[in-house]
Amino acid sequence: MRILHVAAHLGGGVGKAHAALAEARQAAGCLESHRFLLLEAPQDRRFVDRIVAAGAEVVVAPDAAAIARHTEAADILQVEWWSHPRLYECLARRPLPPHRLVLWAHISGLAPPVIPSALAELAEVTAFTSACSFAAGNLQPEIARRPEAFIVANSGFGFSAPREPSERPSGPPRIGYLGTLDFAKLHPGVFAAIDAARSDIRVRLFGSVDPGGAVATAAAAMRRPERVSLEGHADDPASALAGLDVFFYPLSPDHYGTGENALVEAMSLGLCPLVLDNPAERAIVSHGETGIVAGSLEECAGWLDWMVGHPSDVAALGAATARHVAAHHAPAATLSVFAALYDRAVAAPKRRRDYVEVLGAGPAEWFAASLGVPARGGEALSEASGLFGPTATKGSIAHFRRCFPGDPALWAIAG
Incomplete structure (x- = not known):
């Protein structure tokens, strides 16, 4: 079976997910052929290089004729969807030859940017990266009409080796965050929550940050700025996370994420997560079983104090978390989902699709x-x-x- 992936690029979570899946396919001896068309030149080639090394082909910035040629040769066209302008342009600017369409949505669709419902209507199958997307309001009529055409295919995968309990140092839990240090993703009240904790905590934040930007300014304005350490980008996330016991991950309520790679990776190493009660995080963390889900930032401050006072309970939650991720967030599980998905999609005939009708004819309509x-x-x-x-x-x-x-x-x- 020949699968053609169209993606804006293969950076961030999308690239990391496909690199892990390509390597898992290679290890399992899968006979599928996978080709990736990247609509933009990759700024970071780490995941592209891993995908190529695992036997897939990557074509960068193909012209319209090449896109049409590759689409015609493929059994399935899989669009890696997250409302990137170039994806709209690729689908709606010029007609594509008849094809079978699969969507893998890498945004939740619960808040803008949404997953266009008319686009999901055109697809044989739409795969969500999180079960939270089933609650997207604009998709409800189509999900009700074709429930079998919507599934979940996890895109967040953990590391393979959690720490043993004996490796944890004594003393209060070590707290940290790794991910996007931007208030488009991180909750803007995070530093107020850290300030509000009664315990004398220290929180390490890993991620690229603008020294003059909003995050650095808010950290400097804290009542207790010494509680926060901005560590910068982590070249080796596993090593950075290995120095922590608690993964404090308070995201903005309307953030666009779903698979939350950083959260799943931290959980796989046995860190106890502390998250807010947002749909994407709630789909990953079960309160009291695989971490703590707080209802507000004020509750976060209280849970941080509880964790300082209960290090053994934190360690037990972390161990349960690692077991859960190993069982439910492995590339092999997602490969099984896609194998069934492709079998379903390939049974349908190839056909033309009017993307201009459902997405619009130009950039303003696409937006x-x-x-x-x-x-x-x-x-x-x-x-x-x-x-x-x-x-x-x-x-x-x-x-x-x-x-x-x-x-x-x-x-x-x-x-």
Whole structure:
């Protein structure tokens, strides 16, 4: 079976997931043929190189003729979906030859950017990276009509070797965070929660951070700034996480993530997670069984104090967490899901699909589709575009303008 993947790029969580799956396929001797079309040149080739080393082919920045040729030769076209402007352009700018369509959605769709419901209608199967996406409001009619066409394929995989309990040093649990240090993902009240803890805690934050940006400024403005250490980017996440006992992962309520690689990796090493009660995290962490799920930042402060006072309970939760991830978040499990998914999809005939009809004919309409609002919504569309803030966050108006700088309709939406 020949699978053609179309992706904006293979960085971050999407690239990490496919690198792990490619290596698992190679180890299992799978006979599927996988080719990846990247619509942008990769800025970081680590995952691309792993995918190629595992036997898959990667084509960077193909032109329209090449995209059509590869689509025609494939048994299944799998779109790695996360509302990137280049994905809209690839699907809707020029007609594709008849094909079978599978979507793997790498965003939750619970908040903008959404998973366009009309796009899911065109797909043979839509795979979510988290069960939380079943609650996406705009998808409810299609899920009710075709429940068998929506499944979950995990994209977050753990490390293979959790620590033994004897390896944990004595003393209070060591607390840290690893991931995106940007308030588009991280909850803006995280430093207030750390300040509010009664215990004299220390929290290490791993991730690239702008020294003059909002995160660094908020950390410096704390009442107890000595409680936080900004460690910078971790070249070896496993080593960074191995120096922690608690993974403090308070994300913004409307963040776009689903698989949460950093969270799953930390859990796989036996760290006890402390997360907020957001849908994506709640789908991964079971309160009191595989970590702590707090209802608010105020509760987070109380749980941090509890953890300092109960290190043995923290260690027991961490051990249970590692066992859970080993059983449920392994590449082999996701490969089994996709094997069944491909068998279902390939039974359907190849056919043409009118992506212009469902996504729109140009950048402004594509952006509207990513928000789930009418393309000619006027003031409502301009107001909705502000949900992303002014930076080039994934799928935002700034991101679309960066990809299509000469499009006057995008400038009109941005005001």
